Structure formats: C-alpha cells, structure tokens
Amino acid sequence: MAHGHKSDEKVVFVGDSRVKKNNHPNIPPDYTSFPGKSEAFIPNFLLKEWMVGCVVLVGFLVWTIAEPAPLGYPADPTNAAFIPMPDWYFLFLYQFLKYPYVSQDYIVLGTMGVPGVMFGGLLLAPFLDTGKERRFYRRPIASSLMILSLIATVYLTVISWDHYQHQLEITNTIPEHHIREEKAREAAAKGEEAPSTTKKPETAAVAIVEADDPAHKLMEQSKCLTCHAADMKGNPPQIPALRGIGDVLSKEEIVATVTNGNGNMPAFKDSLSAEQIDQIATWLSKQKAAAE
C-alpha cells in the first residue's frame, strides 16, 4: 500500500490523500544563467511594475477629479434635434458608413464587406503572414497594410469629429452635458442647489393668454412651435415653455432672443421681418401666469 509510512517507499503521500509529501526546499529559481540581464518576474520585476502602476493610478485619479464624467439630460425618444454620436472609438466606422458605395444600396458592403475583410484579416493575420521574418521593415506587405489601415482609421476618426463639431456649429447646439455642467456651476456660484434634471418644471397650470391672437398663428407658421411644442409647453429643461414666458423675459429680451437666437435657439432675423418679430414678442410678453 502506497499510503503506509515505510521509509523505503519511493513516493510518500500525505495521510490517505493523493497529495505527495514534498521535501523540496522552497527556493526560487535562479535566472542568472539565462542570456542577457534576465531577472525574476516575482518579486524583482513586479515591484518595479507596481511602482509605475501607482504613478499611473494617481495620474488617472487626478484626471477623473479634474474632468468629471459627462452626463447629459435624460433620454427623450421624441427629441428630434439631438445629434447622435457614438463613443470616439467607433467614429471611424460611423464615418465610413457615410460614404457612397458603402451606404444606402451598398450598405452590405459597408457593414459586412469592408469591415469583414479588415477585421477578418486582422483576426487571421498569423495565417496570412506566415513568413518567418519578424522585423516589420522586412515584411513590407504586412507592415504597409497595417500602416495604411492606421492612417485610414485616424483620418476617418478626425473627419467624423470635425463633421460633428461643424454640425454643432451650424445647428447652434451646445452638447447637453456642457449645458448641464454650466447650469450646475452657475447655481453653485449663487449658492443654490443644482437644477433638477429629472423633474420637468410644472407648466400645465399656466394658461395661454389671448390664444386667438394672430401672433399665435404666425408662430405656428414660422416654426417656433415645432420646438416649443404646439401647446407651447416646450420641452424643459432644454427647450423652455412659452406659457408664462412674460414672467421671465421682458418684451425687449424676447425680441433679442427671437432675432439673434440664444444657445440652442436659432436666429429668426432672416426668416421673419422686424414687424413680425415685434408682433410675436408683444403677444409673448403678455403670457403671464397671473394675467387673468
């Protein structure tokens, strides 16, 4: 029986278990006979790595404190004005799918064809590039394909970002998380609580004053109410309600806002005459909660 305590047994087990009794001293191996200045991973190299890791971690912490993670306003599926934007590492694909021959009728080529070949090639690189040579400058085909793909990816990402910035500019949009942060900062400067983003301000109680005024019709035609809603309740906090706007803004301020725009609000000086703007502003300035 292998589990006895006879000293001439070649293999001795612990008790009746299958664990072999171990008499080897617990000495880490020596790497000095290895070529070059090899050193042990544990503890020599790992200790140095941990020191670098700590520096990286502190840097990372400072970054997260200096730059808070962005958060916009709650998802609103009816918000038609929002410019969708994926995370930056998907931008190259997002931009790629905007080009002709890889979109619309050729979308299959854009979603499956080209990315399939590129990522498939990358996945199977060891089986496509089977030569023994490892140095990149002796593998011109593999290296140049990779460098070309890199340039293309960077180019597409930059173009996509530029395009987004341009879109923000022409639609006069400030990204929501910036607006939100700015509002919170203003509130903090005044010593107030940050404005709530989850509850819409109660506007239902305020009635529309003189709803049969011709300015009401004009506002519908000039697309004011496309954003500010047909019932003039807007979509707070991004788009303010126009009911009760007379309590917030004076007639002159309304004229200025409609003429020149403000934040997300486009300027209407090209599409409306000064008289029309004045007509609208006069009516809007009458929109006060306590008018009756």
Place this chain on the structure above:
Amino acid sequence: MFKSVYNWIDERLDITPLWRDVADHEVPEHVNPAHHFSAFVYCFGGLTFFITVIQILSGMFLTMYYVPDILNAYASVDYLNHKVAFGGIVRGMHHFGASLVIVMMFLHTLRVFFTGSYKAPREMNWVVGMLIFFIMLGLGFTGYLLPWDNKAYFATKVGVQIAESVPYIGPYIGQFLYGGDIVGAQTLTRFFAIHVFFLPGALLAMLAAHFLMIRKQGISGPL
C-alpha cells in the same frame, strides 16, 4: 505565523506548484525597460490588464447604486455622480477607463503586430487577443447606453440600426439587442445583463487563455 499557516495548508494541498508556475518566469533583458528604455512598448499588455482590473473594480462599485430600468437609470447615475461621496471619481474612472483600455489594447496590438510576435508558434494567442479586442468593443457599446441620457439613447439607436442593415440575420440581431422593436425598457435591461454578466464572463475566460498561453510559450525573443 503566516509561514506556519502557509506550510500547514501547503502540506495538505501542495499549493506551491500552482502559484510557482505563474510566478517563476524570467523577464528577459530585451523586454525590460530598466535595461532598454525602448522596451516600454512591451508594457502595454500589462497596462491593459491593469486598467481592466480598474474597470472591473469600479464597475462593481457602480452596480451598488445603478438601477437598470428606464425610470431610474438616469436618476441613479445622476445621484451617484453628483451626490454620493467620491461617486464622481468612481464613475469617472469607469468612464475614462473604458477609453484608456481601448487605447492601451490598441497600442499592445500594434506592438505585437510590428514585432511580428503573432507568428508561429503564437498564432492562437493572437486570435484570442483579437477576440478580447472584440469583447472590449462590445463592452464599450453596451456600457454606453446604461446612463440613459440622450447621448446614450441615440448612439445606441444608430448602432443597432447599423447592425440591422446586415443581410438576412440583421433583423434578428436588432430584435435580440432591442428586446422588441425600439430602444426601450427591454433594451436597457438586456444591455445591462450583457455588459455586466455575459461579456465580462467571456472576457475573463479569454484573458485566462491569453495568460496561460503566454506563460506556457514565454514572451517572444529579441528581434
């Protein structure tokens, strides 16, 4: 004290070989930045793992507050980000760490590519590494929806619409991701489950395979 406890366990279970296999390997001169500074390019893989560990830890803390339903998801993130002590830091680490993982993994992939380290006998490790890359992209995509703000909502909508344009199986992919016909309550719970359980499970399995292979084969030799 610790030593005698260790010896007591080791005598019964013979655990020393288990960790010695992992711990005892040499770091050759050509990958050690202490000897050749340019060898810092060999650190990107380790840094990717380091950031991944940060992602797992910060993610675990985020789930203490996060509520995966459309009424409360945004409010819980808002609360965590602005009211909970150090909540902003935890979410910041998870948010920016996601980008950092992609950057590090990208650099690691480039290092392996340009040093030709994916060649025989390490082909399988490259393939597993690419699978890890795709899993990470999947984690980025599913995690983007979870704060449930407009940016998350519309990016996911566009992303799934792109997936839907795949011939034949596209509609099924869309149905699977949406859990219905629109980005809604089902989508959020699905993305949460995929982001927190399915993909991390797959990721850990792939990482284990990645590390076992590199330990078995050793790092590629000098050029």
